[in-house]
Amino acid sequence: MNQIVDMLKRxxxxxxxxxxxxxxxxxxxxxxxxxxxxxxxxTNIISQNSYVIILAVxxxxxxxxxxxxxxxxxxxxxxxxxxxxxxxxNNDGNVYMAIAICLLLGILIGAWHGFWIAYVxxxxxxxxxxxxxxxxxxxxLVLDGLTISPFPPEYLRYFTAxxxxxxxxxxxxxTIVTLILVAVYVVxxxxxxxxxxxxxxxxxxxxxxxxxxxxxxxxxxGSGFLLANNKGIPVILVLLTVIVLFYAFLANKTVTGRRLYxxxxxxxxxxxxxxNTNRLLFLAYVNMGFLSAVAALVCVARFNSAAPxxxxxxxxxxxxxxxxxxxxxxxxxxxxxxxxxxxxxMGVLNNGMSILGIDANWQRTVKGLVLLLAVVIDVLSKKRAx
Amino acid sequence: MSNTAALLEMKNITKRFGKVTAxxxxxxxxxxxxxxxxxxENGAGKSTLMNVLSxxxxxxxYEGDIVFDGEICHFKNIKDSxxxxxxxxxxxxxxxxxxxxxxxxxxxxERTLKNSNNIMDWPRTYQRARELMxxxxxxxxxxxxxxxxxVGKQQLVxxxxxxxxxxxxxxxxxxxxxxxxxxSQKLLELIDRFxxxxxxxxxxxxxxxxxxxxxxxxxxxxxxxxxxxxxxxNHNVSEDRIISGMVGRALTDRYPKRQSKIxxxxxxDVKDWCVSHPLNPSRLVNDHVSLNIHRGEVVxxxxxxxxxRTEFAKSLFGKSYGVNIHGDVTFKGKKCQFNTVQQAIDEGxxxxxxxxxxxxxxxxxxIAKNMTLANLEKISSRSVIDKDxxxxxxxxxxxxLNVKCASVSQDVGNLSGGNQQKVLLAKWMFxxxxxxxxxxxxxxxxxxxxxxxxxxxxxxVEQGKGVLxxxxxxxxxxGLCDRIYVMNEGRIVAEMPRKDASQEVIMSAILRNSGKKKxxxxxx
Numbered sequence: 001m002n003q004i005v006d007m008l009k010r011x012x013x014x015x016x017x018x019x020x021x022x023x024x025x026x027x028x029x030x031x032x033x034x035x036x037x038x039x040x041x042x043t044n045i046i047s048q049n050s051y052v053i054i055l056a057v058x059x060x061x062x063x064x065x066x067x068x069x070x071x072x073x074x075x076x077x078x079x080x081x082x083x084x085x086x087x088x089x090n091n092d093g094n095v096y097m098a099i100a101i102c103l104l105l106g107i108l109i110g111a112w113h114g115f116w117i118a119y120v121x122x123x124x125x126x127x128x129x130x131x132x133x134x135x136x137x138x139x140x141l142v143l144d145g146l147t148i149s150p151f152p153p154e155y156l157r158y159f160t161a162x163x164x165x166x167x168x169x170x171x172x173x174x175t176i177v178t179l180i181l182v183a184v185y186v187v188x189x190x191x192x193x194x195x196x197x198x199x200x201x202x203x204x205x206x207x208x209x210x211x212x213x214x215x216x217x218x219x220x221x222g223s224g225f226l227l228a229n230n231k232g233i234p235v236i237l238v239l240l241t242v243i244v245l246f247y248a249f250l251a252n253k254t255v256t257g258r259r260l261y262x263x264x265x266x267x268x269x270x271x272x273x274x275x276n277t278n279r280l281l282f283l284a285y286v287n288m289g290f291l292s293a294v295a296a297l298v299c300v301a302r303f304n305s306a307a308p309x310x311x312x313x314x315x316x317x318x319x320x321x322x323x324x325x326x327x328x329x330x331x332x333x334x335x336x337x338x339x340x341x342x343x344x345x346m347g348v349l350n351n352g353m354s355i356l357g358i359d360a361n362w363q364r365t366v367k368g369l370v371l372l373l374a375v376v377i378d379v380l381s382k383k384r385a386x
Numbered sequence: 387m388s389n390t391a392a393l394l395e396m397k398n399i400t401k402r403f404g405k406v407t408a409x410x411x412x413x414x415x416x417x418x419x420x421x422x423x424x425x426x427e428n429g430a431g432k433s434t435l436m437n438v439l440s441x442x443x444x445x446x447x448y449e450g451d452i453v454f455d456g457e458i459c460h461f462k463n464i465k466d467s468x469x470x471x472x473x474x475x476x477x478x479x480x481x482x483x484x485x486x487x488x489x490x491x492x493x494x495x496e497r498t499l500k501n502s503n504n505i506m507d508w509p510r511t512y513q514r515a516r517e518l519m520x521x522x523x524x525x526x527x528x529x530x531x532x533x534x535x536x537v538g539k540q541q542l543v544x545x546x547x548x549x550x551x552x553x554x555x556x557x558x559x560x561x562x563x564x565x566x567x568x569x570s571q572k573l574l575e576l577i578d579r580f581x582x583x584x585x586x587x588x589x590x591x592x593x594x595x596x597x598x599x600x601x602x603x604x605x606x607x608x609x610x611x612x613x614x615x616x617x618x619x620n621h622n623v624s625e626d627r628i629i630s631g632m633v634g635r636a637l638t639d640r641y642p643k644r645q646s647k648i649x650x651x652x653x654x655d656v657k658d659w660c661v662s663h664p665l666n667p668s669r670l671v672n673d674h675v676s677l678n679i680h681r682g683e684v685v686x687x688x689x690x691x692x693x694x695r696t697e698f699a700k701s702l703f704g705k706s707y708g709v710n711i712h713g714d715v716t717f718k719g720k721k722c723q724f725n726t727v728q729q730a731i732d733e734g735x736x737x738x739x740x741x742x743x744x745x746x747x748x749x750x751x752x753i754a755k756n757m758t759l760a761n762l763e764k765i766s767s768r769s770v771i772d773k774d775x776x777x778x779x780x781x782x783x784x785x786x787l788n789v790k791c792a793s794v795s796q797d798v799g800n801l802s803g804g805n806q807q808k809v810l811l812a813k814w815m816f817x818x819x820x821x822x823x824x825x826x827x828x829x830x831x832x833x834x835x836x837x838x839x840x841x842x843x844x845x846x847v848e849q850g851k852g853v854l855x856x857x858x859x860x861x862x863x864x865g866l867c868d869r870i871y872v873m874n875e876g877r878i879v880a881e882m883p884r885k886d887a888s889q890e891v892i893m894s895a896i897l898r899n900s901g902k903k904k905x906x907x908x909x910x
Binding site (some may be wrong): 196199201202253254255256258259261262265266268269270271272273274275276332333 | 763777813
């Protein structure tokens with residue numbers, strides 16, 4: 001029992017998310033607005049928040065490396081959306097070429113920021129504030145102040161479609177995929193535990209091992225069930241899963257990730273340990289540019305348009321998600337999982353309040369308060385621990 | 387001196403930090419109108435004593451009495467002592483670079499308009515600043531920014547600031563450490579002039595020639611105790627006399643014995659190493675430094691703080707410090723150039739920093755992650771880290787080095803200084819170097835942990851590595867090293883085998899060479 005309490009304490013953010021979801025569900029049920037966990041709404045939450053999750057993952061790497069942030073991502077999303085629109089809609093360009101050009105452009109913009117921040121050592125706040133204005137301006141120039149739409153269906157299907165194509169197959173296929181995922185997960189964690197025990201490595205207690213596994217399986221089955229009862233698995237969810245798993249692996253398991261944490265934790269120590277800190281910081285911004293481009297492609301597909309105001313305020317959502325997810329504003333601390341949960345947290349707040357019909361201005365206020373509260377609780381709980 | 391009334395008496399001051407006794411029954415008596423010098427090695431307790439006097443360590447945290455002007459004082463903070471007229475001018479000047487001379491002079495003590503205590507009275511500020519600057523002989527516009535004047539003049543600003551507070555006892559901590567000869571001379575003359583006008587001052591300095599020249603009395607502190615107070619009114623106390631007071635201590639077996647297995651093979655040979663200061667390239671921080679380390683040898687690099695030893699180590703270690711670095715390096719028999727830290731590590735050089743919190747450890751990361759940071763290649767394949775392997779290695783190092791912690795997943799920041807130092811050492815042992823440069827490896831750690839670190843050093847050289855120990859503690863250098871280089875003001879001034887070395891020899895090598903070199907420093 002103590003172990004479970006301890007684990008809940010360590011995963012307090014996840015717990016808070018569950019509590020908030022339950023509270024919303026009760027409020028929504030009582031007020032007769034249906035349910036937050038209707039299959040339709042569940043799919044909505046995923047597609048509504050996909051871009052925030054992608055941006056938050058990129059932002060997290062900037063924050064870990066020395067507490068830098070990138071204010072320009074919203075403007076980059078607008079600019080790259082505009083470029084995509086000009087190529088695909090105005091000039092009937094090849095879809096794949098358009099995607100490649102957009103991703104490359106994102107990388108170049110990231111390199112532009114990274115150069116000033118990592119090699120010339122201009123504070124990231126200033127560089128990306130300038131970038132925010134520069135790229136918003138260029139986006140407006142490219143669009144000439146107009147909105148471009150609609151996008152070709154062969155482009156949209158890569159981001160807004162569902163697997164399978166026909167709704168009739170949705171239930172069977174989704175169920176099968178869910179069961180396979182559950183099986184793979186369970187086998188993988190059991191194998192990992194057994195091989196660790198064999199080598200006499202440290203393992204967590206059996207109770208917490210089972211508890212953790214039960215939660216993940218429950219979440220997988222639950223989401224699988226909801227998706228199965230709607231149109232199946234959204235393509236965007238597959239893309240998100242790949243991105244999140246890849247970056248979680250990068251942060252946790254690779255030399256690059258380890259060095260980035262060391263850079264954020266103590267730059268001088270990292271340098272004296274042979275870490276090329278400048279290059280690492282540069283790469284964090286190149287990566288941010290790349291993921292901004294991915295988010296831009298997702299956004300234009302979702303709205304089926306490239307608008308001058310696209311991406312407004314996205315940078316704040318992404319930064320907020322990282323901080324709610326436990327990243328430190330001074331760098332060196334933060335996890336991909338935390339950033340994703342932070343993004344989902346904000347998404348659930350948006351979605352729940354929208355269903356309840358709460359005024360948009362109030363929604364903003366509440367989100368701000370939640371961000372502050374999350375960080376205050378984090379800081380206070382750490383103080384008490386000492 | 388005819389005036390013999392004591393202005394300040396510190397009686398039986400004892401100050402403990404946990405189990406460590408920093409000061410034990412220290413007595414200091416400063417007479418009205420004299421310049422009193424306080425001398426002792428680094429770590430002897432001079433600064434601690436001054437911190438007790440100024441209230442940085444408040445009344446109640448130490449034992450003993452401070453009697454100032456005939457009355458027992460209970461200072462709770464610096465403000466209390468300043469109200470009595472006791473002002474300390476620290477070695478690290480506490481001036482704001484982007485404020486003007488006048489603004490700095492009255493910082494915290496601003497001249498305001500008559501009917502207000504918040505609106506600055508600029509004419510009066512500048513007027514008063516002018517008067518004070520004339521008093522200390524500082525010829526500048528009071529509107530000049532602090533960053534635009536040299537260190538010597540900044541020192542004068544500090545003194546003017548002290549005078550503006552109606553100072554009765556002025557304490558100068560290493561006032562001439564960063565000054566060139568000319569500025570030092572001017573400063574000493576100024577202190578002497580103030581003395582004639584009746585000011586009392588305490589001066590802490592390593593430059594014994596200056597002390598014999600200016601001080602009326604000299605108190606020697608060693609190992610946290612007062613050794614003696616010498617009368618120097620006739621300026622007849624010799625430097626040798628002061629040195630023997632400072633270092634006269636018998637060496638006990640605080641240093642583990644080892645079988646010397648020095649081979650003829652030279653692991654690291656550095657010739658004519660020159661490094662310039664990064665912000666002031668005309669200033670040489672290392673001036674044609676040459677030294678070598680044999681396989682299986684512990685070499686000491688002795689000197690005072692600021693002698694250029696850390697700068698030598700850092701500039702050698704992948705050019706981590708300084709500009710215009712040049713010199714010949716032969717490493718394990720072949721010519722070498724370490725252009726990056728990674729290259730130096732790959733070749734087999736390790737630098738264990740003196741500042742373990744500032745640039746040694748990532749305090750918010752666990753012990754295990756700190757131990758492997760300099761050699762992640764060894765625990766990873768194709769850039770993917772094997773965390774289980776990491777845990778095994780970290781646990782092994784923890785046992786080998788006797789790191790006292792609950793688990794290697796614990797954050798390094800929560801460990802004691804001695805254990806942090808062991809983690810830092812473990813990190814560099816895991817990098818598998820051939821030569822280790824240990825910069826102040828036992829600074830601020832207790833005697834027991836020190837002994838363990840010495841044992842580890844012995845183990846390293848038994849394995850055939852070469853170790854360079856940079857230390858400001860002479861007993862440590864003497865107890866530990868096979869051969870000793872002495873560095874002063876960026877140059878190697880002496881080299882001696884252990885059998886010829888003693889504290890007196892080293893101290894005189896340092897002190898006799900102090901201030902002899904004309905600095906290329908272009909401060910006016």
